[in-house]
Amino acid sequence: MAQTYDVSRFLREVQALLWQAGLEPRHTPNQPKPDVAASMLLRAYGITPVINQVDALAHAMDNPWHEQDERHSSI
């Protein structure tokens, strides 16, 4: 059975850890995106990055894709 771990959960946990250490994690431009970096770190440990299916469905259901794409294009 493959080892898997939820990327969103992992990101939340890393952020919390950094806050606990007195740091202020933020998304910086021109750096690897946090989700990509998180997936790379998990893979480096032999763990397959995944997303919880219900979370993924909830996200898709609450953000019809083209509406989300339109919204982001106006930001």
Place this chain on the structure above:
Amino acid sequence: MELVHSGKVRDVYADGDDLILVASDRVSVYDVVLPTEIPDKGKILTQLSLWWFEQLADVFPNHVISATDVPAEWAGRAIRCRRLEMLPVEWIARGYLAGLGLKEYEKHGTVSGVQLPPGLVEGSKLPEPIFTPTTKATAGHDEFITYEDVIEQIGTETAERLREVTLEIYRRGAAIAAERGIIIADTKLEFGRAPDGTLMLADELLTPDSSRFWPANNWEPGRPQHALDKQFVRDWSSTITDWDRTPPGPPIPPDVVEATRARYIQVYEALTGKCWRS
């Protein structure tokens, strides 16, 4: 049966090892669910998604277990699905320039790292469909990532395979729709992995909620294109000057409800070649 998520227009239930996706007749505009439903919308979109899954079953396996083994009150608008672990990428294919793709092209001449020829405008058909993935982690916005980022996240073999599958599904779907007077400008797919490791298509397939559908006879590059499904609701809502586009939304007038329902049926019948029976 446990309700695990109630979305704006669809709900998810857990039933043992399966999930049941239930589409409602609710409709949203500007992210606000309106108090008036569009009769049969949930059934039409569910049946359309099932039709596409069937049409494209030879391209890739999908998560559908049954469209009939669902509680009677959801008959026609629910799908029993396999539980999967989802890949952390949204798989997007674009055949036309719109939305975020247009914005990036206007800034950089690229979309998701893919260089495009100069001179394209809003709604232009691209020389060939392109793969423009975004992140899928639930924190923050989905953002364009490059194909190289996808490889870093899930490995070369899976990335290559699913990029090809995404483009093939788009090409096949767009070609079928084009024969029937509908442009599928782009689409978003989701893939997951079953417990035995099999990769599968998940969620919905080539519906107006996961794709941009434009009427081919009204297509004109250089301006925003009409959405085939919700244009009546959008046009009507844009005339409501005393609504600030926050909840609660205004009720939809009966003529707009009927016109929107008719448009959903028109899309279903045009694509499937079947007569809609509610």
